[in-house]
Amino acid sequence: MADESYYKDVFELVKIIPIGRVTSYGAISSCLGLPSPRMVGWALYRSTINQNIPAHRVVNSSGILTGRLNFPDPTMMQILLEKEGVVVEKDKVKDFKKIFWDPNEIEI
DNA sequence: GGATTGACGTCTG
DNA sequence: GCAGACGCCAATC
Numbered sequence: 001m002a003d004e005s006y007y008k009d010v011f012e013l014v015k016i017i018p019i020g021r022v023t024s025y026g027a028i029s030s031c032l033g034l035p036s037p038r039m040v041g042w043a044l045y046r047s048t049i050n051q052n053i054p055a056h057r058v059v060n061s062s063g064i065l066t067g068r069l070n071f072p073d074p075t076m077m078q079i080l081l082e083k084e085g086v087v088v089e090k091d092k093v094k095d096f097k098k099i100f101w102d103p104n105e106i107e108i
Numbered sequence: 109g110g111a112t113t114g115a116c117g118t119c120t121g
Numbered sequence: 122g123c124a125g126a127c128g129c130c131a132a133t134c
Contacts, residue, residue, distance in 0.1 A: 025116055036129030041115035046132090048115085060116060067115030112134080121125080 006034060007043025013103050014044065017057045020085040021101035022093055024061045031103040045070060056080045063096025 009032050017023055025044075029037040040058075047053040048071065056077040060066045068077040068091060078088045087094035 026118090029116085034130090037116045037118095038114065038128090039116095039130055042131060044115055055115075058115075061118095065115090070115055110134105113132090114130105117128090119125105119127085121123105 005043075006032065006039065007047065010040055010043040011047050011051060011053055014047075014053050014055060014058055016106070017054060017101055021099050022057050022059055022063070022081070022086060022096065023101045023103060024059060024063075026061050027100075027103055028058070041067070048072075054080070057084075057101075059093055059096070063093040063100075065091045065093070 010028055013028055013031065014023075025037045025040040028034075029040045032040075034040060044053065044055045044058060044067070048055045055067065056065070056071070058067075065077050065081075065088070068074045071077050078091065081088050081093070086099060093099065
């Protein structure tokens with residue numbers, strides 16, 4: 001609702017994530033200077049059902065698709081990732097460290 | 109108006 | 122190295 005919401009930055013950040021790349025909540029929260037990474041998850045939770053944000057590219061620090069169950073379709077998350085070239089093994093991103101995209105690397 | 113939960117992360121034991 | 126607890130802010134019940 002409010003344009004000055006912090007999660008608006010989260011949307012933009014997630015939107016600019018390159019294809020075949022994934023990032024973590026902690027990276028986003030740290031990049032945006034959020035006090036708590038939970039806010040990122042909260043923002044994404046609302047964004048996924050409100051805007052078509054590629055939240056499937058956002059995983060936890062372990063590279064696990066923690067929020068896949070929260071998606072409209074749990075399988076959609078893995079399908080989308082695999083479609084983008086991301087290898088997902090058991091709801092976990094393979095070579096997560098390799099395809100991990102750091103927002104601070106590019107940023108604005 | 110108060111209590112609980114929620115897509116997590118980091119520290120300490 | 123693994124496990125458990127705490128902290129943070131906001132929205133919902």
